[in-house]
Amino acid sequence: MNSSCATGETSNAQPNPWVPQTARIREITPEVDNVATYHLTLVDPAAANAYHFQPGQFNMLYVPGAGESAISMSGDPDSPETLAHTIRLAGNVTKSISEMKVGDTLGLRGPFGTSWPLEACKGRDVILVAGGIGLPPLRPLIYRLLAERQQYGRLHLLYGARSPDMRLYTAERSLWSERGLELKETVDRSNPGWLGNVGVVPLLLERLESFEPKQTTMMICGPELMMRFTARTAMQRGMTAEQIWVSTERNMQCAVGLCGHCQLGPEFICKDGPIFRYDQISPYFKVEGL
Amino acid sequence: MSEGLQAANAPPCFLSKEQFAKLFKVLRALEYDVIGPTIDQEAIVYDRISSIDDLPRGWTDIQEPGKYRLEKRNDDALFGYVVGPHSWKQNLFPPVTTLSVADRTDEGWQFSEPEQDAPKFAFLGVRACELAALKIQDRVFLEGPYIDPQYQGRRNQALVIAVNCTQAASTCFCTSMKTGPRCKAGYDLALTELPEGFVVEVVTPQGEAVINALETQIATEENQNQAEAARQQAVDQITRTMDTTDIRDLLMSNLEHPQWDDVAERCLSCTNCTMVCPTCFCSSVEEVSDLTGDHVERERQWDSCFNVDFSYMNGGLVRNSIRNRYRQWMTHKLATWIDQFGTSGCVGCGRCITWCPVGIDLTQEVAAIREKQT
Numbered sequence: 001m002n003s004s005c006a007t008g009e010t011s012n013a014q015p016n017p018w019v020p021q022t023a024r025i026r027e028i029t030p031e032v033d034n035v036a037t038y039h040l041t042l043v044d045p046a047a048a049n050a051y052h053f054q055p056g057q058f059n060m061l062y063v064p065g066a067g068e069s070a071i072s073m074s075g076d077p078d079s080p081e082t083l084a085h086t087i088r089l090a091g092n093v094t095k096s097i098s099e100m101k102v103g104d105t106l107g108l109r110g111p112f113g114t115s116w117p118l119e120a121c122k123g124r125d126v127i128l129v130a131g132g133i134g135l136p137p138l139r140p141l142i143y144r145l146l147a148e149r150q151q152y153g154r155l156h157l158l159y160g161a162r163s164p165d166m167r168l169y170t171a172e173r174s175l176w177s178e179r180g181l182e183l184k185e186t187v188d189r190s191n192p193g194w195l196g197n198v199g200v201v202p203l204l205l206e207r208l209e210s211f212e213p214k215q216t217t218m219m220i221c222g223p224e225l226m227m228r229f230t231a232r233t234a235m236q237r238g239m240t241a242e243q244i245w246v247s248t249e250r251n252m253q254c255a256v257g258l259c260g261h262c263q264l265g266p267e268f269i270c271k272d273g274p275i276f277r278y279d280q281i282s283p284y285f286k287v288e289g290l
Numbered sequence: 291m292s293e294g295l296q297a298a299n300a301p302p303c304f305l306s307k308e309q310f311a312k313l314f315k316v317l318r319a320l321e322y323d324v325i326g327p328t329i330d331q332e333a334i335v336y337d338r339i340s341s342i343d344d345l346p347r348g349w350t351d352i353q354e355p356g357k358y359r360l361e362k363r364n365d366d367a368l369f370g371y372v373v374g375p376h377s378w379k380q381n382l383f384p385p386v387t388t389l390s391v392a393d394r395t396d397e398g399w400q401f402s403e404p405e406q407d408a409p410k411f412a413f414l415g416v417r418a419c420e421l422a423a424l425k426i427q428d429r430v431f432l433e434g435p436y437i438d439p440q441y442q443g444r445r446n447q448a449l450v451i452a453v454n455c456t457q458a459a460s461t462c463f464c465t466s467m468k469t470g471p472r473c474k475a476g477y478d479l480a481l482t483e484l485p486e487g488f489v490v491e492v493v494t495p496q497g498e499a500v501i502n503a504l505e506t507q508i509a510t511e512e513n514q515n516q517a518e519a520a521r522q523q524a525v526d527q528i529t530r531t532m533d534t535t536d537i538r539d540l541l542m543s544n545l546e547h548p549q550w551d552d553v554a555e556r557c558l559s560c561t562n563c564t565m566v567c568p569t570c571f572c573s574s575v576e577e578v579s580d581l582t583g584d585h586v587e588r589e590r591q592w593d594s595c596f597n598v599d600f601s602y603m604n605g606g607l608v609r610n611s612i613r614n615r616y617r618q619w620m621t622h623k624l625a626t627w628i629d630q631f632g633t634s635g636c637v638g639c640g641r642c643i644t645w646c647p648v649g650i651d652l653t654q655e656v657a658a659i660r661e662k663q664t
Contacts, residue, residue, distance in 0.1 A: 016403050017436045017438075018389040019389075019390045019402065022398060022401060043397070064392035065579045065586050068575070090605075105399045107392065107399060249603065250603060251600075253574060254575070257434055258431065259572060260571060260572030260593070260595065261572070266630055271436070287545050287546075288614075289608060289610060290545065
């Protein structure tokens, strides 16, 4: 399915998809509470050279003894010598990673999965919608869009976080604004001193002015419910499901479509996704417990 | 193993039972590890066998939903049974296997493939529905964007000696799934058992190498007619059917059908159906560490969509009820498998019906959904 946007599989194919590469932590950037960005380098120079990824793809990071976790790449796809992964402490594996320091090694398999379709953005307005930890998987796309800024129309980032202090990449986001990405943000709960929006992300879309639905491509990454409501709002404002792309999440264990865990209807989220055009995946989003 | 039809156009030959007994020695000389039917714990299972005496001579299996019994036959047939709880999947896709190895060194973690040579199996007694199952697992493990190296190593070397069914169980529905009972492709040798010997079809050079080491005659017309009659017996005995018309859309447009609640009242979510299924391929990986924690292996084990934590994500379960888990299993097997691999995941072997402790029969579940579409 949607093989048109499945990229990076053959060029980085390892002879054995189960065996990780050794990656070393070059730098750790604390972001917000329980979230940090890990900058990794593949130790084997040949592997490092061969490594390329597309925005939206993910790696399996492996801590021997703890296990593997699927983590989206959050760095610049045009500088793949350092692989950035913005990780929220959520389970066993991410807890083990959070206890690591610069110089430590871990395993890495990837890149896996489909990518955000840049070709669907060319010459059009682009609205990126991120909820919470859904911003990191969109960041490589932002780098690409800004690197070739003149090829696109208006660029928006609608970003919702739980609270003002949970907003990611704050300093960097103002750089993005300067380079032509219009930023709107909202929080679920305000703090003293917060003068911005309070409420869910779809509200930002509802209020967006000078919005030309026919001219727009939308990319959404966040909790499933948030993505559904955002897509619904977009369609109420005149967009079609074919103009909307989402990044989905399921229990990904093997990343190569062989273990069966991440299925959603006919799709293996790991290899047919995680990025889907909304009309392809929305019928299955709506079925509870599928 | 190749799928070519009668490459040499060789006419079928006749192999006497005395000569058949020598087959084991021939296979050993060719360095095959012979896996075939044998009796263990009152069931006919597939295991390592070394002589004709290991075969379930004179035994048959009686199968019904939730029931499996061995019974004495009134003859000395060696392959006079249908299928048991095992399938060849356990040899090509082992229930437990090591995928990768991690060692802590001064330079940090080093990762490697486990050192293991693929065993060279000869599968003796593969049924038509099982040939179809092998082909389906080939699609999963060999024909997608990623290849499973262990399956590939084992599969490439395996010799497949098929044996045509000459009888059917009440749980069989291969004719509905168009997979049997006649073995048509995907084997090196195909045998049809007669009281005095076997009519043998030779398809591949590997099969030819085996049969040439034994004394055979050209099968007479009478041999061939007898073999055809024996095979027809199996066709005639099949009573169970499943209407597969538009089955993909039937199931996917009935995801909220009340029948899912009905079956959930009976299903124990025990995983038996997925363990005995010759095509189910779900697995999970566990960390196996030595005491120091400096040597860690990743071990793959068969998993099942009926296990509660199979769909665990972000601190919760996606399929948190038996209804959702049964629906996942059946819609995957019969519907979304077609989207994924261009084929049904079901071969009509009936194992899931026989080995279900409460006798749930997927053919009846499909019929119930078809009867009252929502």
